[in-house]
Amino acid sequence: MALREVLQFPDPRLKRVSEPIREMDEALRELARDLCQVMYDEPGIGLAAPQVGEAVRMIVVDTEWTKEDEDEEAVPAERNPLVVVNPEIVHREGVIVWNEGCLSVPDFTADVERAERVTLHGTDLDGNDVHEQAEGLRAVCFQHEIDHLDGVLFIDRISRLKRSLYVKKRKKQLREEEEEGQSRARGHGL
Numbered sequence: 001m002a003l004r005e006v007l008q009f010p011d012p013r014l015k016r017v018s019e020p021i022r023e024m025d026e027a028l029r030e031l032a033r034d035l036c037q038v039m040y041d042e043p044g045i046g047l048a049a050p051q052v053g054e055a056v057r058m059i060v061v062d063t064e065w066t067k068e069d070e071d072e073e074a075v076p077a078e079r080n081p082l083v084v085v086n087p088e089i090v091h092r093e094g095v096i097v098w099n100e101g102c103l104s105v106p107d108f109t110a111d112v113e114r115a116e117r118v119t120l121h122g123t124d125l126d127g128n129d130v131h132e133q134a135e136g137l138r139a140v141c142f143q144h145e146i147d148h149l150d151g152v153l154f155i156d157r158i159s160r161l162k163r164s165l166y167v168k169k170r171k172k173q174l175r176e177e178e179e180e181g182q183s184r185a186r187g188h189g190l
């Protein structure tokens with residue numbers, strides 16, 4: 001079981017704007033470790049603190065890593081998580097359309113338009129500058145995770161029609177889960 005639960009749409013906590021981190025402490029270091037663990041467990045290639053209910057500006061990204069445990073022939077890539085505190089996109093260039101998904105948006109992917117190349121600024125856990133130019137998947141991932149810090153999900157960046165179709169589907173799914181839970185509870189006889 002994962003250490004921390006990943007919040008899922010429509011949890012209102014996903015819509016909060018996260019606070020900048022002023023000072024690093026042990027709790028925040030622990031949060032960084034937990035974010036990495038949850039990202040690899042799920043698996044995902046990025047995770048933002050608000051997705052586990054912490055409204056602070058911290059993201060983790062590892063776009064090289066893929067879970068290949070099921071394929072015994074494959075050699076798992078080395079884990080190389082990038083933790084960024086107070087990340088910001090300071091430069092963006094070009095346009096790319098990427099089919100995105102999100103651990104907080106179950107059972108859905110959609111094409112999203114993003115900048116193709118970005119420059120990311122922030123710090124690591126020790127306050128050292130992080131400065132990275134990225135393109136393609138990694139650039140998309142930075143933009144997607146920073147969106148989470150501003151309470152924005154990728155479904156907020158697709159057409160209103162596509163979004164409303166997903167919201168409908170998700171509500172139906174939640175209703176069914178709830179009904180299932182209730183019938184299970186009745187089965188217990190009290």
Ligand code: NI
Nearest residue numbers: 101102103104
């Ligand atoms: Ni996400």
